[in-house]
Amino acid sequence: MNILHVTCSPRGAVSESYRLSSHIIGQLLKNDPTATVINRVVSGDAIPQVDEHYALSQQSSVDVSQEGSMAQSEVLINELDSADIVVIGTPMHNFTVPAALKVWIDHIARVRRTFNVGAQGKTSVLRDRPVYIGVSSGGRFSGENPRQPDFLTTYLKAVLGMIGLHALTFFSVEGTALGPQAVAQARSKTDEAVEAHFSALR
């Protein structure tokens, strides 16, 4: 089994979203110790923004250079398509995903490659597979009385669904700005939910 682990926090391996997505990976490995994990770090400038040729390829079917972003896109799509399970660790930035994760999405959501556009609208190309998403946020965005809008989960459902990935499961550590005690509580509640989810699959 191949697991693709995509992480995007500017705080790297000490980040909360990395900790949470690594906990999810740990549970997956407990269920299948022979699984292979591919780590795709997209934070900072790890992946350049899409270039002119790529942008042109999205608006017409003219032949464009297959180098630059088109080549980068092909690598990222093949990596995604080789995965049986995808795990994404992401913080919430301004109510949605960080710009770095959006750059990865711009490369993998490519017309005439991972989705098509026709009379019936957009149709997906990739086969479905489980996608686990570990989210961390400074404030709360779910549950009763969320203090802010959530465009992160709605956006990921829409854009990953467009390319064929519908089996999304979200876990979140919310309120990392609310002090060490609140963070410890949120972490242990979420870690328990993750463990319960994967032990039910055993």
Ligand SMILES: Cc1cc2nc3c(=O)[nH]c(=O)nc-3n(C[C@H](O)[C@H](O)[C@H](O)COP(=O)(O)O)c2cc1C
């Ligand atoms: C640019 C930026 C924007 C942020 N926007 C939000 C936000 O809209 N809502 C929120 O709850 N937290 C926001 N935060 C706080 C982070 O979500 C929070 O610190 C999170 O725990 C960081 O996770 P990480 O350790 O995985 O990077 C923002 C942080 C940054 C750096």
